Amino acid sequence: xxxxxxxxxxxxxxxxxxxxxxxxxxxxxxxxxxxxxxxxxxxxxxxxxxxxxxxxxxxxxxxxxxxxxxxxxxxxxxxxxxxxxxxxxxxxxxxxxxxxxxxxxxxxxxxxxxxxxxxxxxxxxxxxxxxxxxxxxxxxxxxxxxxxxxxxxxxxxxxxxxxxxxxxxxxxxxxxxxxxxxxxxxxxxxxxxxxxxxxxxxxxxxxxxxxxxxxxxxxxxxxxxxxxxxxxxxxxxxxxxxxxxxxxxxxxxxxxxxxxxxxxxxxxxxxxxxxxxxxxxxxxxxxxxxxxxxxxxxxxxxxxxxxxxxxxxxxxxxxxxxxxxxxxxxxxxxxxxxxxxxxxxxxxxxxxxxxxxxxxxxxxxxxxxxxxxxxxxxxxxxxxxxxxxxxxxxxxxxxxxxxxxxxxxxxxxxxxxxxxxxxxxxxxxxxxxxxxxxxxxxxxxxxxxxxxxxxxxxxxxxxxxxxxxxxxxx
Amino acid sequence: xxxxxxxxxxxxxxxxxxxxxxxxxxxxxxxxxxxxxxxxxxxxxxxxxxxxxxxxxxxxxxxxxxxxxxxxxxxxxxxxxxxxxxxxxxxxxxxxxxxxxxxxxxxxxxxxxxxxxxxxxxxxxxxxxxxxxxxxxxxxxxxxxxxxxxxxxxxxxxxxxxxxxxxxxxxxxxxxxxxxxxxxxxxxxxxxxxxxxxxxxxxxxxxxxxxxxxxxxxxxxxxxxxxxxxxxxxxxxxxxxxxxxxxxxxxxxxxxxxxxxxxxxxxxxxxxxxxxxxxxxxxxxxxxxxxxxxxxxxxxxxxxxxxxxxxxxxxxxxxxxxxxxxxxxxxxxxxxxxxxxxxxxxxxxxxxxxxxxxxxxxxxxxxxxxxxxxxxxxxxxxxxxxxxxxxxxxxxxxxxxxxxxxxxxxxxxxxxxxxxxxxxxxxxxxxxxxxxxxxxxxxxxxxxxxxxxxxxxxxxxxxxxxxxxxxxxx
Numbered sequence: 041x042x043x044x045x046x047x048x049x050x051x052x053x054x055x056x057x058x059x060x061x062x063x064x065x066x067x068x069x070x071x072x073x074x075x076x077x078x079x080x081x082x083x084x085x086x087x088x089x090x091x092x093x094x095x096x097x098x099x100x101x102x103x104x105x106x107x108x109x110x111x112x113x114x115x116x117x118x119x120x121x122x123x124x125x126x127x128x129x130x131x132x133x134x135x136x137x138x139x140x141x142x143x144x145x146x147x148x149x150x151x152x153x154x155x156x157x158x159x160x161x162x163x164x165x166x167x168x169x170x171x172x173x174x175x176x177x178x179x180x181x182x183x184x185x186x187x188x189x190x191x192x193x194x195x196x197x198x199x200x201x202x203x204x205x206x207x208x209x210x211x212x213x214x215x216x217x218x219x220x221x222x223x224x225x226x227x228x229x230x231x232x233x234x235x236x237x238x239x240x241x242x243x244x245x246x247x248x249x250x251x252x253x254x255x256x257x258x259x260x261x262x263x264x265x266x267x268x269x270x271x272x273x274x275x276x277x278x279x280x281x282x283x284x285x286x287x288x289x290x291x292x293x294x295x296x297x298x299x300x301x302x303x304x305x306x307x308x309x310x311x312x313x314x315x316x317x318x319x320x321x322x323x324x325x326x327x328x329x330x331x332x333x334x335x336x337x338x339x340x341x342x343x344x345x346x347x348x349x350x351x352x353x354x355x356x357x358x359x360x361x362x363x364x365x366x367x368x369x370x371x372x373x374x375x376x377x378x379x380x381x382x383x384x385x386x387x388x389x390x391x392x393x394x395x396x397x398x399x400x401x402x403x404x405x406x407x408x409x410x411x412x413x414x415x416x417x418x419x420x421x422x423x424x425x426x427x428x429x430x431x432x433x434x435x436x437x438x439x440x441x442x443x444x445x446x447x448x449x450x451x452x453x454x455x456x457x458x459x460x461x462x463x464x465x466x467x468x469x470x471x472x473x474x475x476x477x478x479x480x481x482x483x484x485x486x487x488x489x490x491x492x493x494x495x496x497x498x499x500x501x502x503x504x505x506x507x508x509x510x511x512x513x514x
Numbered sequence: 515x516x517x518x519x520x521x522x523x524x525x526x527x528x529x530x531x532x533x534x535x536x537x538x539x540x541x542x543x544x545x546x547x548x549x550x551x552x553x554x555x556x557x558x559x560x561x562x563x564x565x566x567x568x569x570x571x572x573x574x575x576x577x578x579x580x581x582x583x584x585x586x587x588x589x590x591x592x593x594x595x596x597x598x599x600x601x602x603x604x605x606x607x608x609x610x611x612x613x614x615x616x617x618x619x620x621x622x623x624x625x626x627x628x629x630x631x632x633x634x635x636x637x638x639x640x641x642x643x644x645x646x647x648x649x650x651x652x653x654x655x656x657x658x659x660x661x662x663x664x665x666x667x668x669x670x671x672x673x674x675x676x677x678x679x680x681x682x683x684x685x686x687x688x689x690x691x692x693x694x695x696x697x698x699x700x701x702x703x704x705x706x707x708x709x710x711x712x713x714x715x716x717x718x719x720x721x722x723x724x725x726x727x728x729x730x731x732x733x734x735x736x737x738x739x740x741x742x743x744x745x746x747x748x749x750x751x752x753x754x755x756x757x758x759x760x761x762x763x764x765x766x767x768x769x770x771x772x773x774x775x776x777x778x779x780x781x782x783x784x785x786x787x788x789x790x791x792x793x794x795x796x797x798x799x800x801x802x803x804x805x806x807x808x809x810x811x812x813x814x815x816x817x818x819x820x821x822x823x824x825x826x827x828x829x830x831x832x833x834x835x836x837x838x839x840x841x842x843x844x845x846x847x848x849x850x851x852x853x854x855x856x857x858x859x860x861x862x863x864x865x866x867x868x869x870x871x872x873x874x875x876x877x878x879x880x881x882x883x884x885x886x887x888x889x890x891x892x893x894x895x896x897x898x899x900x901x902x903x904x905x906x907x908x909x910x911x912x913x914x915x916x917x918x919x920x921x922x923x924x925x926x927x928x929x930x931x932x933x934x935x936x937x938x939x940x941x942x943x944x945x946x947x948x949x950x951x952x953x954x955x956x957x958x959x960x961x962x963x964x965x966x967x968x969x970x971x972x973x974x975x976x977x978x979x980x981x982x983x984x985x986x987x988x
Contacts, residue, residue: 071635073585074592075622080635083580083650090581106557107564111547112624112655112671113608118548131615134587136624139608139670140659148549150586150610150624161545161554176557181586181655185614196613197586 049380052318056262060190063312067321067381070191077189077196081305084381085192087329088308089199093179095231095326096201096303099223105177105203110157112181113148118156121281125155128248132184134196150183155249155274155300158204159282162296166206168287172296173212175205182304192309193266193514200304206284206296210275213297217273220301221254224269232307233324233432234258234314235440236268237462237509239487244474247300251275257486257509259440260313263460265486265511268310271301309514314436321382322404324432325425332362332421333378335371337390347394351387351417358418360425379404384428385421405431444509446494453498453510454481462486462511466494466504473499483510523854526792530736534664537786541795541855544665551663551670555779558855559666561803562782563673567653569705569800570675570777573697579651579677584631586655587622592630595755599629602722606658608670624657629723629748629774632678633756636770640680642761646770647686649679656778666783667740667988674778680758680770684749687771688726691747694775695728698743706781707798707906708732708788709914710742711936711983713961718948721774725749731960731983733914734787737934739960739985742784745775783988788910795856796878798906799899806836806895807852809845811864821868825861825891832892834899853878858902859895879905918983920968927972927984928955936960936985940968940978947973957984 048066050058064070069085072078081089097107113136120126134150137143151157158176166174183197192198203220207213221238228234236256246253250272257265278284279295288294315322325331332355336348348364355362365374371388378386388400398411401420405428412420443461447453456463467473467485474485476499489507497504522540524532538544543559546552555563571581587610594600608624611617625631632650640648657671666672677694681687695712702708710730720727724746731739752758753769762768789796799805806829810822822838829836839848845862852860862874872885875894879902886894917935921927930937932955941947941959948959950973963981971978 071638074589074631074634075585075587078585078587080585081583083582086582087580089583106561108557108560109555109563109673111549111552111554112657113549113552115548134610134613134622136608137611138621139657140661141605147612148608157548160548164545183586183613187614199583 049318049320052261052316059316060313063316063320064191069308069312072191075196077186079191079195079197081199084329085308088311088323088327089305091327091329092231092307093201095227099227100177100203103175103219103223104173105175105205108176108178109180110154110161110178112151114151114154114157116147116149118160119149121156122249122277124277125249129153129184132186134183134185151180152182152184153302154178154180154182154202155204155278155298156282159278159284159298162204162206162298163283163285166284166286166296169208169289172286173205173207173216175203177201177203190309192305192312198305200302202300202302204298204300206279206298208286208288208294208296210297213275213299214273217252217254217271217299217301220299221256221269221271224256224271224301224303228256228258228268229433231324231326232311232314233429233436234268234310235433235437237487239490239509241270241487242467242474242485242508244471245485247272249274249277251277255487257511258310258314259436259443259462259511260310260514261316262313263443263457263462263512265462265509265513266306266310266313267486267513268307269301269303272299274298274300315432316382317406319376320380322432323382323384325384325429328382328384329361330363330378330381330383331360331425332385332387333374333383334362334364334387334389335374335378336364336366337371337388337393339366341391343394344389344391348389351389351399351414354418355421358422360418360421385424403428405435407431447498448494448496450477450480450499453477453483457481457483457510457512462509464489464494464507465498465510466496467506467508468497468500468502469505470497470500473497476500477510481510483512485509486511486513523792523794526735526790533790534787537790537794538665543782543786546665549670551660553665553669553671555673558803559782562785562797562801563779565801565803566705566781567675569701573701574651574677577649577693577697578647579649579679582650582652583654584628584635584652586625588625588628588631590621590623592634593623595630596723596751598751599723603627603658606660608657608659625654626656626658627776628652628654628676629678629752629772630756633752633758633772636678636680636772637757637759640758640760640770643682643763646760647679647681647690649677651675651677664783666779666786672779674776676774676776678772678774680753680772682760682762682768682770684771687749687773688747691726691728691745691773691775694773695730695743695745698730698745698775698777702730702732702742703907705798705800706785706788707903707910708742708784709907709911711961713964713983715744715961716941716948716959716982718945719959721746723748723751725751729961731985731987732784732788733910733917733936734784734988735790736787737917737931737936737986739936739983739987740780740784740787741960741987742781743775743777746773748772748774789906790856791880793850794854796906797856797858799858799903802856802858803835804837804852804855804857805834805899806859806861807848807857808836808838808861808863809848809852810838810840811845811862811867813840815865817868818863818865822863825863825873825888828892829895832896834892834895859898877902879909881905921972922968922970924951924954924973927951927957931955931957931984931986936983938963938968938981939972939984940970941980941982942971942974942976943979944971944974947971950974951984955984957986959983960985960987
């Protein structure tokens with residue numbers, strides 16, 4: 041029964057890809073589905089997703105979004121109404137050609153994203169300026185057929201939220217696009233303890249059909265970037281394609297301005313690769329399925345289990361997600377298991393602790409064990425969970441900041457990304473120069489820097505129009 | 515702006531089908547999707563579904579179920595592993611034949627239900643008796659291609675939950691099947707104020723691949739039955755097909771016993787057709803998106819809107835889903851709108867009420883207006899919501915009980931269902947006799963009665979083996 045856990049997981053710095061696979065599978069977050077590129081989200085992984093959903097729902101609601109559900113299948117003809125959109129997504133769609141024992145008159149796409157079908161409905165529902173702004177959010181499965189897949193990071197089917205809003209003016213829609221990007225950044229910090237870079241994407245990297253895409257990028261343990269959320273200003277591209285018109289106050293008919301934004305189960309991958317270590321997962325407290333595990337010491341001694349249960353009840357009442365591990369395994373085995381599973385806080389409670397009115401507390405973020413009075417356990421635990429969240433954030437932020445370097449040449453950029461850094465560099469604005477960087481350094485532009493400090497384009501040496509972050513990316 | 519609402523809705527007794535369509539569309543619960551047979555669940559409808567989900571999640575969790583997510587696409591070869599299962603579902607599946615720009619080597623079904631794919635994973639995960647029982651629940655979209663569709667009642671795509679469990683013994687699996695049926699019945703009563711009949715289905719009506727299916731049936735306004743939830747004992751049919759084996763305590767390998775159960779967005783249709791009236795929806799308080807609407811009277815008078823907001827805040831804190839309607843419409847227009855939308859409780863608050871420290875309260879379930887002190891509004895509202903729930907249940911129960919009749923002949927059965935009744939009648943156990951009832955009276959067997967009281971088969975006159983409820987059904 042007793043096995044060494046650590047030996048089951050590849051070394052995080054030696055083989056990060058294998059470490060990731062070991063961790064996601066062995067902690068039972070996920071398993072591989074029978075169809076290539078699909079994943080099964082197991083209860084421990086799905087509970088993280090549910091916590092992410094709850095946190096987002098509060099925020100979306102506060103911003104005027106209502107949840108709704110639109111159909112999975114989209115007529116192929118809808119996809120082709122917006123020229124750039126179909127070009128971007130057609131190569132990735134899964135297509136239903138037969139149903140109910142018959143060949144369909146028109147093939148149907150399994151939604152890769154829902155602008156086209158939601159746009160169609162919005163076109164039907166919106167009549168006047170009074171109906172605007174219109175804001176809805178959908179939690180759904182989407183499908184994008186991918187050649188190379190990895191659980192959470194890139195799978196043919198994934199779960200996500202997609203927000204879709206229509207406004208009367210370009211200004212409002214652009215403002216909302218940035219507001220939702222800010223919401224994502226705040227969420228990443230507060231709930232995932234994950235620092236991000238946010239900014240505009242280049243034409244090459246933008247969403248198919250958008251006027252402008254803004255992204256949030258997070259630095260993973262290996263220095264590669266993970267696009268963790270995007271917010272798109274769609275202008276009138278989709279409103280013209282899907283006839284989203286309203287009668288304005290002046291009585292004239294106008295096309296609305298639309299925007300959309302989304303995050304997916306990829307965020308679970310982001311958490312794993314931001315905070316994980318050689319002992320396994322390190323889960324940020326806000327989304328951890330189990331925030332505190334109580335391990336009874338000498339559990340057969342009278343009163344130990346009862347005291348553990350009593351503490352569990354108290355913490356539950358205080359809103360903590362807590363669990364007593366009363367299995368037959370040894371305390372040492374339990375410590376390893378719950379560490380591998382990334383539980384933020386472990387409480388040991390044995391006869392001596394109980395007698396002394398204390399509990400022994402260990403933080404998963406690596407700080408020292410401490411003894412705390414049982415009397416005030418609720419407050420102590422809640423404030424420790426907060427501290428852990430802040431500490432994880434600060435650690436990740438420090439790492440990211442230390443690993444942002446500047447480059448003025450392609451060689452410098454290559455050195456930078458080879459060293460596991462994000463590289464800030466100037467860009468003239470030409471697609472050819474972005475392609476050159478890709479070819480030379482296998483790095484892509486992630487987002488534009490907030491401050492434009494570079495003088496020259498890293499690829500051609502001409503005047504830089506923008507300062508971009510380049511990185512290797514998932 | 516001001517329109518008569520009632521005139522927009524067909525008469526509930528004159529044309530129930532049209533009444534249903536009018537109500538679901540005009541209250542913005544749902545709209546028709548662009549692909550035939552699909553629906554768009556609009557925010558007001560989706561909020562009901564979210565409340566249903568929350569209530570079920572509490573109950574499933576208390577019964578040891580954990581949520582998970584399994585892939586949408588199932589290889590066709592999985593479907594064919596259980597012979598009855600594929601026979602039942604093959605005619606209804608939608609099939610993905612192309613993806614990523616290529617023809618797939620094997621066609622993939624869009625899941626009509628997930629026994630096959632979940633069974634495959636369970637087969638992989640379960641090793642020993644220590645892994646049992648294994649209980650999971652999935653909230654997902656499923657697809658069954660239907661010829662005749664109606665929003666919520668029968669759509670090609672719908673949302674549902676499906677619970678799947680494995681046990682070491684037949685007894686435990688059978689017990690769980692009935693336990694989940696009881697859970698459904700309790701849920702229907704507590705959350706939907708909906709009385710149901712529960713019992714075993716006949717071979718003809720059972721789930722494809724089950725050993726036995728138990729159903730809950732509810733009587734709609736027109737006397738027809740709506741199957742509102744099912745729980746299936748699957749025996750070893752799926753464990754043998756999907757190799758769900760475990761090493762038992764005695765060291766031998768055994769096949770597990772499985773069961774599954776599900777309810778869908780159909781429950782929203784059930785609510786509508788159980789409680790609705792000529793003024794529109796009547797929503798049971800536990801799942802109503804808005805439980806209380808506050809309508810300001812003479813809202814421009816000083817202090818009125820402020821008092822409405824203050825009351826709203828107080829009720830929110832007490833856990834009530836409440837909304838102040840501060841739109842420009844007249845109070846009369848608002849009354850009609852919120853009645854049509856089925857909000858359980860309306861509070862009117864005007865200058866005179868405020869001065870007198872009172873509020874005027876109207877119940878959507880048709881009982882008299884009353885004046886209640888503002889001082890104790892929270893408790894008054896909470897207890898009224900409870901009363902409404904109980905009253906709706908009692909009304910529906912009385913109707914159902916009054917409309918259950920007995921029949922001993924096919925003519926009697928036909929008269930019964932023609933009169934909008936459920937008909938209790940004896941059945942010999944032969945499929946041919948069930949078919950005869952269908953042909954003669956366009957009625958199907960719903961569930962077996964708990965008490966077997968009939969002597970003779972209603973169709974052949976031979977000894978009755980079971981007493982069944984027959985009804986016309988949705």
